[in-house]
Amino acid sequence: MSATHRRDLLKLLAVAPLTAGLTPVLPARAASPTAPHPQLAIAPGIVKPLPSEVFTIRGTNAETRFEALRETGQLTPAERFFVRNHTSTPRLTESDWRLSVWGSGLRGRGPVDFSYGQLRSLPSVTRTAVVECAGNGRSFFTTQQGEAVSGTSWTLGAIGAARWRGVRLRDVLHRAGIASSAVDVMPRGLDDEFISGGNNLGRVRRPLPVAKALDDVILAYEMNGEPLPYDHGFPVRVIVPSWIGIASIKWLGDIEVSDTPLESPWNTQFYRLFGAAHPPAGSAPLTRQTIKSAFELPNGALLEAGRTHRLTGRAWSAAAPVRTVEVSTDGGTHWRRARLHDTPRRHGWVRWSLPWRPRSAGTAELRARTTDLAGNSQPERTVHNTQGYLFDAVVRHQITVV
Numbered sequence: 001m002s003a004t005h006r007r008d009l010l011k012l013l014a015v016a017p018l019t020a021g022l023t024p025v026l027p028a029r030a031a032s033p034t035a036p037h038p039q040l041a042i043a044p045g046i047v048k049p050l051p052s053e054v055f056t057i058r059g060t061n062a063e064t065r066f067e068a069l070r071e072t073g074q075l076t077p078a079e080r081f082f083v084r085n086h087t088s089t090p091r092l093t094e095s096d097w098r099l100s101v102w103g104s105g106l107r108g109r110g111p112v113d114f115s116y117g118q119l120r121s122l123p124s125v126t127r128t129a130v131v132e133c134a135g136n137g138r139s140f141f142t143t144q145q146g147e148a149v150s151g152t153s154w155t156l157g158a159i160g161a162a163r164w165r166g167v168r169l170r171d172v173l174h175r176a177g178i179a180s181s182a183v184d185v186m187p188r189g190l191d192d193e194f195i196s197g198g199n200n201l202g203r204v205r206r207p208l209p210v211a212k213a214l215d216d217v218i219l220a221y222e223m224n225g226e227p228l229p230y231d232h233g234f235p236v237r238v239i240v241p242s243w244i245g246i247a248s249i250k251w252l253g254d255i256e257v258s259d260t261p262l263e264s265p266w267n268t269q270f271y272r273l274f275g276a277a278h279p280p281a282g283s284a285p286l287t288r289q290t291i292k293s294a295f296e297l298p299n300g301a302l303l304e305a306g307r308t309h310r311l312t313g314r315a316w317s318a319a320a321p322v323r324t325v326e327v328s329t330d331g332g333t334h335w336r337r338a339r340l341h342d343t344p345r346r347h348g349w350v351r352w353s354l355p356w357r358p359r360s361a362g363t364a365e366l367r368a369r370t371t372d373l374a375g376n377s378q379p380e381r382t383v384h385n386t387q388g389y390l391f392d393a394v395v396r397h398q399i400t401v402v
């Protein structure tokens, strides 16, 4: 870094507001003032605004920048919540909407239809849960482990936490007359059919075993106290706590209930582990998400030497509440425990922080490592799978001290 460059950076840091002796953190793009910085980015098919300081566009999807969560609470505001769309967001209306429940697993064989009003008149439940894509963190298979994977190159922002209100899937299935012989249910979305590699795979749908469907799954019509936004499944979506995001079908239109096991490309071809370390036909269909942590900092952030910074981040595990978060600021040699700012709960995440005073200028590598109450801890490396699912290794977060 040239002397002038360094002086400019320090000037930038100097004008930034100081809070209680803690210095704010500059995003990496401050280092290149000529870089284009459009206000809003466009992702085909997403309805809500996508300010570029909040989202990174990846094809038809929008990833939340972790640094954009720094000032948010435990819940992710809908405007900052990542979007994963196979095709595009349909703008449905609640007056035309119907949920149709049908199949060999119903006593009367159905179909049994529910209007929006009928669904709203059932007893409601509210619960906090994260939705996290199975491919969250996928890009680190390549950038950190040097391995090829297919799919959207998410960093760590294909996750958000919200308070979902809706009805229990269990109540709907019982009203539709689910038989004791039912084994699988398959919710299906009303968005367009998904074409992949020239094949029409039909509308997005994925079987769910009856045991999970009757346990804690909800059909949600509210997110953080508001009607679901279009992009997150208006008027009704499935929420499957702790499972991979694909289970939480948006824009729900119908549910097949079956007395024989069901299949869809989303549990045969996708969302299984394939590769050298896995069975030739792939692993069993994926269910639960995994364990991770993330810094609320841009990659390549600039932090001023000789000052105390408050490093912040989030940690989560689908298996159990978070127990500890350890942070290393020297590439994994020394670890210190971060302070947790939320009571760890299942299905949620915890905010954490740790003060750090870097002494001298240069590059540095930050790491955060979560351990949960079931004894799971983030490994150094994730075993490779060709579609890059369930990355759980400790992420190496490069920053520069100036």
Ligand SMILES: Nc1nc2c(c(=O)[nH]1)N[C@H]1C(S)=C(S)[C@@H](COP(=O)(O)O)O[C@H]1N2
Pocket: 081, 082, 083, 084, 085, 086, 087, 131, 132, 133, 134, 188, 189, 190, 191, 204, 231, 232, 233, 244, 245, 246, 247, 248, 249, 250, 251
């Ligand atoms: N109907 C429908 N449901 C869907 C999808 C979709 O494309 N269509 N994407 C799934 C995937 S892969 C994920 S990770 C989550 C993302 O939810 P979000 O966009 O509300 O963040 O929705 C799931 N439900």
Ligand SMILES: [Mo]
Pocket: 084, 132, 133, 134, 135, 245, 246
């Ligand atoms: Mo996903």
